[in-house]
Amino acid sequence: ELKVEQNPLFLSMQEGKNYTIYCNYSTTSDRLYWYRQDPGKSLESLFVLLSNGAVKQEGRLMASLDTKARLSTLHITAAVHDLSATYFCAVFNFGNEKLTFGTGTRLTIIP
Amino acid sequence: GAGVSQSPSNKVTEKGKDVELRCDPISGHTALYWYRQRLGQGLEFLIYFQGNSAPDKSGLPSDRFSAERTGESVSTLTIQRTQQEDSAVYLCASSLEIAGVYEQYFGPGTRLTVT
Numbered sequence: 001e002l003k004v005e006q007n008p009l010f011l012s013m014q015e016g017k018n019y020t021i022y023c024n025y026s027t028t029s030d031r032l033y034w035y036r037q038d039p040g041k042s043l044e045s046l047f048v049l050l051s052n053g054a055v056k057q058e059g060r061l062m063a064s065l066d067t068k069a070r071l072s073t074l075h076i077t078a079a080v081h082d083l084s085a086t087y088f089c090a091v092f093n094f095g096n097e098k099l100t101f102g103t104g105t106r107l108t109i110i111p
Numbered sequence: 112g113a114g115v116s117q118s119p120s121n122k123v124t125e126k127g128k129d130v131e132l133r134c135d136p137i138s139g140h141t142a143l144y145w146y147r148q149r150l151g152q153g154l155e156f157l158i159y160f161q162g163n164s165a166p167d168k169s170g171l172p173s174d175r176f177s178a179e180r181t182g183e184s185v186s187t188l189t190i191q192r193t194q195q196e197d198s199a200v201y202l203c204a205s206s207l208e209i210a211g212v213y214e215q216y217f218g219p220g221t222r223l224t225v226t
Contacts, residue, residue: 033214042202043154043217050212088153092213096167097142099215101154 002027004091006102014110016078021105023072023089031092032065032072033099036085043088047074076107084109113137115218117203123224124193132188132221136205143180144215145188146202147172154202160186193225 003026013019023032030051035043047056049065049072056063060083062075072089086106090099116135124130136143145157156170160180171177175193180186190197200222204215 031211031213035217042219043204045214045216048212048214090154096159096169097161097213098144098156098159098167099213100156101146103153 002029002091002093002100004089004100004102006087006089006105008105009103010106010108012108012110013076013079015080018078019076021074021076021087021089021107023074023091023102025070025072025091025100027093028067028070029091029093030065030067031094033090033092034063034072034074035088035090037088037104038085046087079109081109081111083107115203115205115216117201117218117221119221120219121222121224123226126195126225127192129189129191130193130223132190132201132203132223134186134188134203134205134218136184136186136203137207137216139183140205140207140216141183142206142208142213142215143186144204144206145178145186146204147199148202148220149199157188157201190223193223195225198223198225 032049034046047063052067054065060077086104089102118133141162143160146154158178159167175191178188200220202220203218206215
């Protein structure tokens, strides 16, 4: 059974700082997704990572994938308040065509 | 174009009643998923439809839960004899495989409260 773990679960950081969220998964996959969820809202797709070594960047967020280590990271550079949200990684299982979601990281940016 | 829509957006029901939740996927998306998200938790897979194949019901928590999909369009999730632990946001997502990418697009969810 595919398991996906994120850490930290909660992250409170000051504006302007850098930090990284980690997503570890238990079985082979080369399809990893990052989503953002604002309070009371649905999930918004941020990144789709399709191969080992893939790196994607959008604004202050950068995501990477290491399929050999079964690890993806979401790096936040010079955080700003509007990045406050919960971030989920999700791993695609080709065997059953399902996404398995991590537990989420609730990020709070403090002015 | 139109995204995934769900109705109702909020539903309050009494324990023991049946509820039906509706999902309208993006037109042309062959795959449709239902998830449950309890307060402060991650997403819990419930059921998956792909084209005309038999649905994957492996995530349904009990036989009180069922879902149907008409062709590649609307889906309804039915919860019979609701219990308080059914209170959650129910999210629907649709996807289309393009070049090996199965990106899921989520609807706004239905917030179900069982009193």
